[in-house]
Amino acid sequence: MTIDASLDAPWTDLWYASADGLKLHARDYGPRDAAAPPVVCLPGLARSAGDFHELASALATADGGPRRVLALDYRGRGRSDYDPNPRNYDLPVESADILALLAAAGLAGAVFVGTSRGGMHVMLLAATHKDVLAGAVLNDIGPVIEMTGLMRIKGYVGQMPTPKTYEEAAALLQGIAGPGFPAFGAADWARLAARSFIERGGALVADHDPALTASLEALAPDKPLPPLWPFFDALKDVPLMLIRGEHSDILSAQTLAAMAERRPDADVLTVAGQGHAPVLWEAEVVGRVVGFVEGIAAEVPRGPEGTIAGVEG
Template identity: 35%
Template structure:
């Protein structure tokens, strides 16, 4: 099922692209927040499996996908993204939502819990915690900052197959969809990232202490999904998260790296059961 696509004007006039799967409104909505340079399209495979009697809403952050780009690089940072998501929720009258956040989207989920505690009913954190594995962080910095300018989608697929961590993508069609969500043809006929590669400049410098943000989720149920071989969410981080939140459910996906695509059978079953309990 294709989503409805809406453009919402942000507080500074920038366009915010939103995808909405409308399954009804009898149950609380699900708000989906993608990774750092990922887009709402990442949730297209998941949405049909969770949209019964509810809205499923996914966003493109500024500088990514169909949202507006700007010369002001700081506009792409996490604080501005939190404000954008709050604007989107206000415009769409979203409240008491279950938030599913992948990677950077999980960190934004923590930020939303701190900024607007009443917005979040429950949270699914996809392969992210308050500490970021250094090897994974270095890969992200490098990947985000490079425009390969490849000459075909097939070349994009080949590069992604070689460079990305282990994922649950098996068929050529699945890899093609991943490539189409990652690169698009430009005016020069070559394929470029769907994000502003200057976002990489925001990833340099010391990482702030994010554990207080994780603490902001203390009032809501949390489901943590982790790829078994993730180099972003490390085992020691999960152990500390469980010590702080003994009630947190943890599901580990064997052989998967950063980040699960959420339609893996164990992940999908966990999300559906979590929604049934808390939404």
């Protein structure tokens, strides 16, 4: 499927309250009365709704029919309130916030696209509220999470330097993530910087609560996380797409292969030249995800569709 990479659909701000009274934010794309199943996009640990702008724009205006797309800011990220209790930056609390978003938007369910931590939420929802899942896209996450990548993330979340300009911010991000993204050019790093930093108090700061480090304190190289296979297996019978970055240090090629063996019906895609986590703004990748989502709506068979530019299927 060919997607116009210049798509720039408008969105409205959807504000809603968490159970403990925080003001939370999501971007709301597309018509609210669209017939096509809606999509909910869940970002990575320290990321925000803006990461999904190109994908949301394409889904909201796709040839197969416009659809509503919600991309949320977790508590402590983007435009959502920071939590005075950093211990609430954990999966169960955030999962409740996701369900609160569905209620606020008047949705019984959706196709969920989860990047990294967002994919962990998708697996958790499969185990606890499977009825809300019309389909699932797991972007560079699986039931076995590599400690190498987790320790790398622990080394910078909540501890980012304060660049003076967005050019410095782009160079900073390239220094942190460059080895995993050899396909990135200057424009890519600039786009990532624009979505990673905000101006606050006359300075550029990372667009998340520095106290987010509390969610990573227990991580240690000699304490691997327990495998989450039961949560992955809870996705049985849910239309599934699996995405991995070629150079990912969070989702190994071996784990992806094991996931695909358990779910031979899944649409499996490896993004060349990228690590953790693949950005979802390239036209070829966006087109592949849109095609998968439209396949759910049309109830057509899913599965690998061969190779497209920059993507190994």
